[in-house]
Structure formats: structure tokens, C-alpha cells
């Protein structure tokens with residue numbers, strides 16, 4: 001039986017949904033599943049880690065691990081992987097994972113695959129699927145090393161809430177701090193808005209909104225839906241939206257249950273960041289806009305007319 005170690009994603013003490021999704025996938029491929037959790041004051045997360053499907057919980061809990069640092073973080077994952085005898089180590093997609101995963105792979109002499117959307121175990125060999133060239137092709141890769149480290153694209157797998165696990169906590173030794181690169185402070189988005197990566201609904205604004213006034217209108221729709229608020233690159237390049245809101249090839253990759261593209265044409269680089277969304281609604285005044293090729297629902301119309309109507313209808317549904 002394959003052994004899969006999932007690296008828990010924890011942000012400000014909160015366990016992110018990717019952890020349960022990866023553990024569910026591990027169990028779905030018939031593997032024994034363990035989790036490694038790294039941070040400060042995280043022991044209280046053990047019941048959640050068990051509920052998410054892990055049968056062993058490797059915990060590295062230390063004040064020195066409060067801020068992510070690739071070296072010590074990777075050292076903890078490697079330690080857990082060796083103790084567990086992991087064949088496959090799964091990371092959720094994040095900036096931290098992108099920094100830590102290659103380090104873990106190098107130390108374990110394992111292959112490293114990034115942004116995978118599928119993994120299967122076949123007679124002891126792993127096969128992964130990963131979209132490439134802005135989703136124009138899909139690579140099916142057979143891995144010819146015994147071990148694989150993989151970073152999974154957001155929303156690729158679904159959590160199975162019925163699986164559950166068993167509690168078996170193993171405390172890891174705390175690695176020495178990395179003196180080459182010391183992170184002094186983590187500055188989070190001060191807007192208090194929902195993180196795009198975590199949002200179940202994302203509303204994104206494009207050049208069709210024209211200016212601050214148009215953006216404010218679309219933002220109101222996002223707020224009414226309690227949604228994350230994203231942007232096309234056109235609005236970022238024009239200085240209307242910050243880069244951390246950009247969805248796409250050179251921005252964030254999101255896979256919410258519902259993605260609403262407002263005044264966005266649907267350039268391939270934008271689609272690269274949101275085509276994994278479960279349902280896409282596009283609002284665009286041009287019936288030939290490419291976004292309609294991938295949208296599940298489309299409204300052809302002027303967003304300055306359509307968005308207020310949508311807001312009004314939402315209000316009615318809620319009251």
C-alpha cells in the first residue's frame with residue numbers, strides 16, 4: 001500500500017481546506033495517509049487533522065516556526081516523510097509550497113511535480129496529470145522515481161467528509177532556524193477582504209468596468225455575495241486594482257464553486273487562472289467575447305445595467 005504524506009496548510013492558526021482535500025485524495029487512491037503540520041500553537045488542530053482523514057499526525061510546534069521559512073519548514077517535512085516512509089508527499093498550492101517542495105524533493109532524492117491536477121498509483125509507480133502552456137495541453141507524466149513530491153493545483157480534489165482518520169500524534173524535533181534568510185514580519189492584506197484562494201465564490205472585474213466607479217459597482221456585487229474580489233490583468237496594469245487580486249497565468253489560480261467574470265474578455269492568460277472553477281457566469285456586452293466559450297451561464301449586456309439588476313434580484317431572494 002502506498003504511503004502518502006500530506007503537508008497541512010495552516011494560515012494564522014487556521015487549517016485550510018486543501019488539507020482535507022489532499023487527505024481525501026490519498027485515501028481515494030487506496031493509500032495510508034499521514035499529515036505533517038508545522039507552525040506555532042498548532043497542537044489544538046489535531047482533532048481537525050484526524051477528522052480530515054489522517055491516521056498519523058506529525059506535529060512540529062514551536063514559536064520559531066510561526067513565520068514560514070523554507071529551510072526549517074522543508075526539514076520538518078523531510079523528517080516526517082522519513083519517519084512515515086512516505087512514497088508520495090502532497091502540498092497544496094501556495095507561495096510557501098512552491099518554495100518548500102523542491103527542497104523536500106532534493107533532500108529525499110524524489111521527483112518533483114508542480115501544479116498537478118490528478119495523481120494515480122499504478123503498480124508502485126505514480127502518474128500525474130498537469131496542465132501546461134496556459135492549459136493548452138495536458139501532460140500525463142509517469143514518474144520513474146520511487147518517491148514523488150507534488151504540488152496540487154487549487155481545487156483539483158474534493159474533500160470527502162465521510163472518511164475520518166485515527167489519532168496517532170508524533171512530535172517532531174524542531175530544526176535549527178535558517179540563518180541565511182530570516183523572515184522578520186509577514187504583512188497580510190490589510191483590506192480585510194476574503195482571500196481569493198479561499199473564496200467559494202469569486203467575482204472578478206475587467207476592463208469593461210472602465211474606472212473606479214465601475215469597479216465599485218462590481219465590488220458591491222462581490223460583497224453582497226460574500227465573495228472574493230478578483231481582477232483581470234488589464235485592471236491591474238491600469239493601476240485600478242492591486243496585483244494580489246489578479247487572476248490568471250501571472251496572478252492567482254482560483255477554483256471556486258462559482259466564478260463571475262464581469263467585463264472580462266476571456267484571454268487565455270486569464271482563463272489559466274480560473275478555468276478550474278466549477279460554475280462560471282460571464283457578463284459581457286460582446287456576444288462574441290471568448291469568455292462565453294467556457295462560461296456555463298452568460299449574460300450579454302452592459303454591466304452597468306446588468307449588475308444593479310443582479311444586486312436587486314439578490315436582495316429579493318434574501319428578503
Ligand SMILES: Cc1cc2nc3c(=O)[nH]c(=O)nc-3n(C[C@H](O)[C@H](O)[C@H](O)COP(=O)(O)OP(=O)(O)OC[C@H]3O[C@@H](n4cnc5c(N)ncnc54)[C@H](O)[C@@H]3O)c2cc1C
Nearest residue numbers: 206207208232233234248249250251263265269270285303
Ligand atoms: C505573458 C502574459 C501574461 C498575462 N497574464 C495575465 C493574467 O494573469 N491575468 C489576466 O487577466 N490577463 C493576463 N494577461 C493579459 C491578457 O492577455 C489580457 O490582456 C487581459 O486578460 C484582458 O483583460 P480584460 O479581459 O479585462 O480586458 P479586455 O480584453 O479589454 O476585455 C474587456 C471586455 O469587457 C467587455 N466590455 C466592455 N464594456 C463593457 C460593458 N459596459 N459591459 C460589459 N462588458 C463590457 C468587452 O466586450 C471585452 O470583452 C497576460 C498577458 C501576457 C502576454
